[in-house]
Amino acid sequence: MVVDLDVCTGCQACAVACLAENNVGIVGEEMAAMGRAQHWIRIERYWDEGVYPEARAQFVPVMCQQCDKAPCEPVCPVFASVHSEDGLNSQVYNRCIGTRYCAHNCPYKARVFNFFAPQFPSPLEQQLNPDVTVRSVGIMEKCTFCVQRIRRVRERARVEDRPIADGEIMPACVQTCPPGALVFGDAADPDSQVSRLMASRRGFRLLEAFNTEPSVVYLKREGGLDV
Amino acid sequence: MSERGTPGAKGAGDPSKATSTGPTPEEAALAFEAAGVKTTPALTESDLRALDRDLDARVFGAMESISIRYLLLVGFLGSVVAFGAFAFGWQIYKGIGVTGLNRPVFWGFYIASFVFWIGISHAGTLVSAILRVLKVEWRMPLTRAAEAMTLFALMIGGLFPIIHLGRNWRFYWMIPVPNERGLWPNFRSALMWDLLAILTYITASSLFLLLPLIPDLATARDRTRGLRRRIYGLLSFGWRGTQQQWHRLHVAMRVFTIVVIPIAVSVHTIVSWDFGMTLVEGWRSTVFGPYFVIGAIYSGMAALITVLVLVRRSLKLDDYVTLRHFDRLGKVLLAVSVIWFYMFWAGFLTDWYGGSTVAKLIQHEHVAGHSAVLFWTMMVVNVLVPFLFLWFRRVRTSMPAMLVISLLVNVGMWIERFLIVTSPRINSLSYDWGSYTPQWPEIAIATATFAAFALLYVLFSKALPLISLWEVKEGWRVDRWRREGLVEAETDVPPLATGTTAATGATGSAVRGGAS
Numbered sequence: 001m002v003v004d005l006d007v008c009t010g011c012q013a014c015a016v017a018c019l020a021e022n023n024v025g026i027v028g029e030e031m032a033a034m035g036r037a038q039h040w041i042r043i044e045r046y047w048d049e050g051v052y053p054e055a056r057a058q059f060v061p062v063m064c065q066q067c068d069k070a071p072c073e074p075v076c077p078v079f080a081s082v083h084s085e086d087g088l089n090s091q092v093y094n095r096c097i098g099t100r101y102c103a104h105n106c107p108y109k110a111r112v113f114n115f116f117a118p119q120f121p122s123p124l125e126q127q128l129n130p131d132v133t134v135r136s137v138g139i140m141e142k143c144t145f146c147v148q149r150i151r152r153v154r155e156r157a158r159v160e161d162r163p164i165a166d167g168e169i170m171p172a173c174v175q176t177c178p179p180g181a182l183v184f185g186d187a188a189d190p191d192s193q194v195s196r197l198m199a200s201r202r203g204f205r206l207l208e209a210f211n212t213e214p215s216v217v218y219l220k221r222e223g224g225l226d227v
Numbered sequence: 228m229s230e231r232g233t234p235g236a237k238g239a240g241d242p243s244k245a246t247s248t249g250p251t252p253e254e255a256a257l258a259f260e261a262a263g264v265k266t267t268p269a270l271t272e273s274d275l276r277a278l279d280r281d282l283d284a285r286v287f288g289a290m291e292s293i294s295i296r297y298l299l300l301v302g303f304l305g306s307v308v309a310f311g312a313f314a315f316g317w318q319i320y321k322g323i324g325v326t327g328l329n330r331p332v333f334w335g336f337y338i339a340s341f342v343f344w345i346g347i348s349h350a351g352t353l354v355s356a357i358l359r360v361l362k363v364e365w366r367m368p369l370t371r372a373a374e375a376m377t378l379f380a381l382m383i384g385g386l387f388p389i390i391h392l393g394r395n396w397r398f399y400w401m402i403p404v405p406n407e408r409g410l411w412p413n414f415r416s417a418l419m420w421d422l423l424a425i426l427t428y429i430t431a432s433s434l435f436l437l438l439p440l441i442p443d444l445a446t447a448r449d450r451t452r453g454l455r456r457r458i459y460g461l462l463s464f465g466w467r468g469t470q471q472q473w474h475r476l477h478v479a480m481r482v483f484t485i486v487v488i489p490i491a492v493s494v495h496t497i498v499s500w501d502f503g504m505t506l507v508e509g510w511r512s513t514v515f516g517p518y519f520v521i522g523a524i525y526s527g528m529a530a531l532i533t534v535l536v537l538v539r540r541s542l543k544l545d546d547y548v549t550l551r552h553f554d555r556l557g558k559v560l561l562a563v564s565v566i567w568f569y570m571f572w573a574g575f576l577t578d579w580y581g582g583s584t585v586a587k588l589i590q591h592e593h594v595a596g597h598s599a600v601l602f603w604t605m606m607v608v609n610v611l612v613p614f615l616f617l618w619f620r621r622v623r624t625s626m627p628a629m630l631v632i633s634l635l636v637n638v639g640m641w642i643e644r645f646l647i648v649t650s651p652r653i654n655s656l657s658y659d660w661g662s663y664t665p666q667w668p669e670i671a672i673a674t675a676t677f678a679a680f681a682l683l684y685v686l687f688s689k690a691l692p693l694i695s696l697w698e699v700k701e702g703w704r705v706d707r708w709r710r711e712g713l714v715e716a717e718t719d720v721p722p723l724a725t726g727t728t729a730a731t732g733a734t735g736s737a738v739r740g741g742a743s
Contacts, residue, residue: 035329035661044658062656071506077401077416095410097400098323098393099418100333104651105505109331109659113393115324137322138393207655210506 025118311675
């Protein structure tokens with residue numbers, strides 16, 4: 001995935017889309033103030049130096065970085081945090097016993113925990129996505145890159161006996177992003193849009209010093225579009 | 228007690244020292260310390276028997292009577308434990324969210340308590356095993372209390388990782404047994420090492436407590452009747468105090484003593500690796516292994532002193548747990564305090580000088596930020612107070628002073644663990660910083676474990692002798708044989724089938740314990 005910080009407006013549509021797509025529980029204001037918001041993708045807002053009208057806000061969408069060397073994986077005692085064969089860092093909800101060790105070891109704080117059983121205040125319970133498990137109390141969850149959408153496209157392509165087209169897989173956040181700051185695709189394919197964007201000189205990975213090899217590449221904000 | 232006053236004068240001894248009162252048990256128990264200094268006369272066989280009777284009478288006397296105060300204490304501690312159990316039930320019913328935990332402070336009170344209790348458990352191993360290996364003889368009256376402490380602290384500490392789980396009812400998924408999920412636990416996880424280390428330590432420390440209990444259990448068996456006798460009889464595994472049984476016990480203890488030390492060190496190292504091996508700034512550290520081990524020994528020694536002050540007073544064991552013991556324990560505590568500060572400083576300076584932004588921010592929080600009160604309390608009670616006061620014999624031999632200092636050290640060590648465990652509230656992405664305030668279930672459960680520890684101890688004191696009777700008795704005899712040149716000065720194990728006096732003496736103590 002590529003996140004172009006020059007394009008992101010911080011509108012948070014991605015966060016809302018994610019909540020709807022992935023059956024993420026609503027924790028309410030009080031819990032969110034305690035730091036228990038369940039967002040799988042969040043817009044981190046940082047201010048430039050100075051005072052408001054001069055100082056500009058910077059928006060950084062942060063979701064699970066799907067690290068190749070994911071620090072959450074070796075620390076899980078019950079193999080709930082594992083690598084899938086297609087390179088995703090997946091969380092097996094049924095295995096999780098809630099040690100929360102993975103969440104500590106994630107430098108991106110991308111993992112969120114079900115401190116209580118998830119709530120879906122009416123009428124939200126009517127729009128639960130049947131493709132996604134509703135999690136129970138006491139387990140860890142996080143962004144999956146909308147694995148249900150990846151699987152669906154891959155199965156369709158297999159049935160139709162064709163390769164997956166570039167841009168055919170669209171996680172909910174990518175689909176929703178109004179200015180198109182989020183781009184998803186196959187980084188192994190040199191001709192895909194993500195691969196071209198990743199090659200940009202503006203590209204960097206979040207907290208690279210931890211050597212986690214994230215799958216998400218951010219494009220630095222420079223004030224103009226530059227690919 | 229009149230039996231104490233057996234005449235101490237004997238052929239080899241200096242007749243001028245003979246008085247009508249003779250050696251008190253306290254003097255006698257300490258006499259072997261002064262081996263080589265021939266000022267006090269060697270004990271005669273009848274002295275020894277009188278001392279044995281007195282010791283048995285006191286220890287078993289304390290076990291056999293149950294006062295109203297005792298029942299009130301048990302009731303009080305029991306109700307605190309029951310309230311903690313209620314809080315745990317509430318947490319299971321409502322969800323782990325009833326705690327103050329959040330993102331990014333996923334670990335809090337429970338893990339701090341876990342590390343704290345595992346630390347306390349090191350007292351037993353240190354005092355008992357290390358002093359055994361070093362053949363420090365003043366340990367003898369202290370070993371049982373210390374070994375019991377190890378086991379109880381481990382039983383309690385081991386509960387915390389389970390209480391802390393999001394789905395406590397699935398804790399057994401970590402246990403490596405064939406299961407319907409077809410899934411083996413992940414041995415790359417430091418939490419698995421933790422589980423195995425603690426289970427190993429509990430097994431080892433149970434055996435370490437049980438082995439030297441066997442002769443005393445046999446003594447208890449022979450002093451009681453009815454159901455108690457049957458239970459003690461079962462637990463003493465048919466101990467009759469034969470030469471061969473003593474030999475086997477000594478060999479087993481020698482092996483165990485050496486085996487249990489690396490286990491204890493590894494357990495706390497592994498606990499530290501839960502933190503030290505992560506990517507979390509403020510945790511990731513190479514010094515954490517030895518730092519946690521010394522911290523464990525520090526809090527364990529302090530807890531042992533607390534327990535000894537209280538046990539000594541409530542069971543009236545002044546003659547066996549003497550001021551000289553506190554003097555020495557105080558010296559050890561001072562030394563460990565200094566080492567602890569050295570380790571702390573080694574880690575602190577590295578982070579400070581190394582200049583990692585997040586690590587420095589965490590330090591700033593501790594020194595001058597939100598956790599400054601806790602941090603400086605810890606510095607005062609863990610470093611300043613021991614360093615200022617423990618140099619003085621008058622402080623080390625004052626029961627109120629030692630009680631206060633040892634309690635303060637443990638308050639400080641608890642704070643230290645709390646500060647470490649909650650430091651991820653400052654992390655690499657400043658948008659995700661947070662704070663942590665413990666909620667009532669966490670406080671109730673943590674308090675309940677202190678009550679549970681006290682309760683286990685209180686119940687133990689009525690069920691089993693809190694002083695290792697045979698070791699104290701053996702100490703008296705070894706001292707005597709040493710003066711008579713029957714054993715080497717360094718040994719603390721009676722020789723087998725050498726001098727007849729030694730042989731009958733060694734078996735004599737247990738047989739007599741059994742026959743009387």
